[in-house]
Each structure stands twice: as structure tokens, then as C-alpha cells.
Amino acid sequence: MIEKLVEIIVKRLKLRAANKTVIAVSKMPRDPVAIFMENGTVRLTQVNKHFLERILGGNRAESLTIWLETAAEYGVTIELELYDNGEPWLDYKMLSQLVYPVFTSAGERLFHPSSEVICYSDSALIPSGSTLCKFKKQLITPLANEYLTKNNIAVRERQ
Structure with missing residues (x-):
């Protein structure tokens, strides 16, 4: 019985690790647990400079920080996709400070x-x-x- 349960859990975790979803920053759900339960990677799209500044600000009471901390608790990989190629607004120093991979809209x-x-x-x-x-x-x-x-x-x- 226990072996069967472990087999189901392992299969579910492997499936979750392979799943990837894309969410626009403007449509981020307040409670992302359902998304984190189903997906191993979440790519946030339409990221702008203000959003990057909020991440780097790290205000612990802010909902974005709580959202990202919840992703870490669930072992979810967060990726950030800029709304364009990042020129000229992207501050390169931000790239070295971010712990999340950053992509252009072209990938x-x-x-x-x-x-x-x-x-x-x-x-x-x-x-x-x-x-x-x-x-x-x-x-x-x-x-x-x-x-x-x-x-x-x-x-x-x-x-």
C-alpha cells in the first residue's frame, strides 16, 4: 500500500516538475497555490522596470514579495520575461542583482x-x-x- 502511494506521489512530482505555465504580471493571482501545485516553472510576462524595482526592493509586507516567497516554499522556478527587449530602459545592474532568470520577449x-x-x-x-x-x-x-x-x-x- 505504501509503495503504491509513494509511486503515485513520485509520478505526480515528476509531472509537476515538467509543467510550465505563463502568467502576465497584470493577471497574477492573489493566491497562487493552485498554480504552484501544478507547475514546476512559472514565467511572469510583461515585466517592466517598476516590477523589477519592486522585486529588488524586497518590502516583506508587499504582496509581490509574499507571492515570490510562496513560490520558493513550493520549489517553483520563477522566470521573468520583459515586455520588450529591455532597451533602453533596462538597468543592467538589476540583472546581476536578480535571483530570477530574465528573458526578452523574443526569448x-x-x-x-x-x-x-x-x-x-x-x-x-x-x-x-x-x-x-x-x-x-x-x-x-x-x-x-x-x-x-x-x-x-x-x-x-x-x-
């Missing part, structure tokens, strides 16, 4: 290393097909540049 994952010199170890953490966002003052070592080119990682540069 590119954005990264911003905070170091002044981007070396191979920084670039090796970026998955193929993603985008590295950097400031002009940040330098890229030759080895890191080779890795970025080889792995089809685009580079955005801004003042």
Missing part, C-alpha cells in the same frame, strides 16, 4: 556580470544562445570573447 536570456573585466569564468556560466549585456567600460578577455563567439552568445553594449 533571449539576459546576463550581466558585475566585474570590470569579463573573463572566461564569467562567460562560461552563460548558456549558448543567450545575451551578455555589458557597459562600454567593461572589458572582455580574448578567451572569454572566443567562448562567447563559439557558443553563439550575443553581446549588447551600452554607455
